[in-house]
Amino acid sequence: MIKEAIIPLAGLGTRLLPFSKILPKELLPLGNKTILEHILDECLEAGIKKIILVTSIRKKIIHDYLYPDLYLLNYLKKKQDYKSIQKLKILDRYRSKIKFVYQNSPRGLGDAVLAAKSTIKEKFFLLVLPDDIIIKENCSKKIINIHNKYHSSVIASKKVKNSEVSRYGIIKYSKKINNNLFISDLVEKPSLKNSPSNYAIIGRYVLPTKIISSLKNTKMGSSDEVQITDAMKHLIFNNNKFIGHIFSGTYLDCGTVNGYNNSLKKI
Secondary structure, three states, rough: OOEEEEOOOOOOOOOOOOOHHHHHHHHHOOOOOEEEHHHHHHHHHOOOOOOOEOOOHHHHHHHHHHOOOOHHHHHHHHHOOOOHHHHHHHOHHHHHHHHEEEOOOOOOOOHHHHHHHOOOOOOOEEEOOOEEEEEOHHHHHHHHHHHHHHHHHHEEEEOOOHHHHHHHHHEEEEEEEOEEEEEOOOOOOOOOOOOOOEEEEEEEEEOOOHHHHHHHHOOOOOOHHHHHHEEEEEHHOOOEEEEEEOOOOEEOOOOOOHHHHHHHHHO
16 A cells, blocks of 8 residues: 655746745645645545655745644634634644655756655655646545556556647557556657657656666756656666556646636636
């Protein structure tokens, strides 16, 4: 069973500026809870026991949000405002599960995983990106079940339009069984002409801990980031089984202003 999860939170959220200048995008409200709480609840419902939040000193507010404010609590107690106290206590359900680690500067998803390397103890872990919200299905739970069935790494996937292919990492596969793609390669943001399929990588992964060794040997790309796609490709080419699962839930892109506004209408 997968018991550990990494959630990378150190990014600067530049696509949501100026709104993300002070308030991290993960703390923006989405329905009756924050984007981050949607992700945390998905992990807990999937059976995760330890959630590693990879953040930065610039985002201390995330820690402050999840931990008690004693001044505020004492104030509410004096006012006998128990309704407000109950609202704050909703956050208590995360506290025993979360652990903070720090990424000195945002150098890509691969570097975020490296920042958490000393906290991962099991052979496989869950990686969840907070930009990608999936509702009407617990995608993390689903890919964990597929991992248990095939004893493989698993990547969440969805079919995208031709016009969207160049925005995503794209899966090349050797065969398809039901909603599972048996991956032979990954191509990062290809042109439509060079794209091996229309199946895009979405931010849910079950990955082997040995990917950390691959990440250590992965050279930075042109954007000075350590790309996790390169490390996954290395494992695939060395006969590690990877499956792309085409999930059935509704995908919400909360990484851009337009995506976030559209997500508010669907939640």
